[in-house]
C-alpha cells in the first residue's frame with residue numbers, strides 16, 4: 179500500500195499549509211461559475227518534494243524562466259490572453275477542464291483550444307469537472323483525469339503530460355493515480371489571487387512584490403476566467419516580468435520536460451463529443 183509509505187510525509191506536508199489567508203472582497207462572477215478556486219479551499223503550494231517515487235512540480239527549475247499559467251478554461255477571454263502573449267512573444271500554459279464553466283466539446287471551446295495550441299502554448303489537464311480530488315476514490319480520480327485527457331486526444335490529438343489538481347489539492351492516492359497515467363502533477367509558487375477575489379490592483383501589487391524579490395524562477399497561478407486578471411493584471415505582469423529579465427515560457431520548458439505524452443492526428447467530431 180502506497181499510503182503506508184507516504185502518509186506520514188503527507189501529514190507533515192498538510193500540517194505545514196497555512197489555511198485561511200486574508201481574502202479581499204469577492205468579485206462578482208458571471209452566473210454559473212461555481213467551480214473556481216476559492217480562498218477557503220485553495221492553500222498555497224506545498225513546499226514538500228516527493229523525492230522518492232512521485233514527482234510534483236512546485237516550481238520552475240530552468241534559471242531565468244517564468245511560467246504564466248491559466249486555469250479553468252477554455253473560456254471567453256482565451257483570444258485576448260493569446261493576443262497579449264503573442265504581442266509580447268511570450269508562451270503560456272493553459273490548464274483545461276472538461277466540464278466546468280462550459281463544455282470542452284462545445285464549438286467555441288474547441289476553437290479556443292485550437293487557437294491556444296496552434297499559437298504554440300502548452301495545454302495541460304485541470305481534470306474533467308474541477309472536483310477536489312482528495313475527496314474521491316481511485317476510480318473517481320481516474321475518471322476525472324481520463325475524461326479530459328480523452329477530450330484533448332479527440333479534439334487536438336494530444337495527450338497532456340501535466341496535470342494541475344483543482345485547488346492545488348492532492349494526496350498520495352492522487353499522486354499514485356497520476357503516476358499510473360504518466361502525468362506530472364504541477365502546482366505553483368506564486369498565486370495572483372484572482373480566484374480568491376483579489377482586485378486587479380491587488381493582483382498587480384502581488385506581481386510587483388514578487389518581481390522585487392527577483393526569485394530565480396517563477397511559476398504562476400492565474401485564471402483565464404477572470405476579466406480583471408486577463409485585461410489588467412496580465413499585461414502588467416508580462417511587461418514587468420520581461421523588463422526584469424525573465425523568459426516567459428511554458429511549464430514544460432521551465433522544468434525541461436515534454437509537454438505531451440503523445441501527439442497524433444485529431445479526430446472528427448462525432449456523437450461522443452458531449453459533456
Ligand SMILES: [Zn+2]
Nearest residue numbers: 215249250344
Ligand atoms: Zn481551477
